[in-house]
Amino acid sequence: GPKVLQIPSHQIIDMGQMVTLNCDPVSNHLYFYWYKQILGQQMEFLVNFYNGKVMEKSKLFKDQFSVERPDGSYFTLKIQPTALEDSAVYFCASSLGLGAETLYFGSGTRLTVL
Amino acid sequence: GDKVKQSPSALSLQEGTNSALRCNFSIAATTVQWFLQNPRGSLINLFYLVPGTKENGRLKSAFDSKESYSTLHIRDAQLEDSGTYFCAAEGGFASALTFGSGTKVIPCLP
16 A cells, blocks of 8 residues: 655654654655654644645644655654653654545654653 | 543454454544554554445444444454554544544464
């Protein structure tokens, strides 16, 4: 099936540093998402993105978070500065449309903030 | 409370038996997706449902939007069915998927 690639699979950084998580969505998809999962618990919606803009974001999408997809390259989640509670697995997803469309997820980036 | 309540939270899987997982929604769910998160952490798409039923091999899923629930049935369970099953509904926070807390399916060794 369609593949969403996430790079890297693991990232370890010191608290206060900046980190960028990269996502290569399905090639013809137009909507992009980030979800956060802590310790195998349920996935929590962070943000969705379309046509260069954030469409919706949750309370978990703190001011330190930002997303972009410059010139159709990677869809990125940047955290600056990082905090200990940002340690989690971050999943990227993409879909062709909004509503009534299957979301396809990447395999996640495990972020550890020390 | 939980907008998507999944049950059971854990399930012992005996080879050859049938199992049923369920999600109840307190949001006005319009579509439902079921995923299997394998031991490596990857999310595998199982079903995308509008109200109705779908079947794929030994898996069958149903979504009843009026009664606000969805089910996933595993027939003739195999060891490779192990992992955590998540349901997720659209219809809560804008267009975002709201996930249940998962059902962990663990192999039961004979």
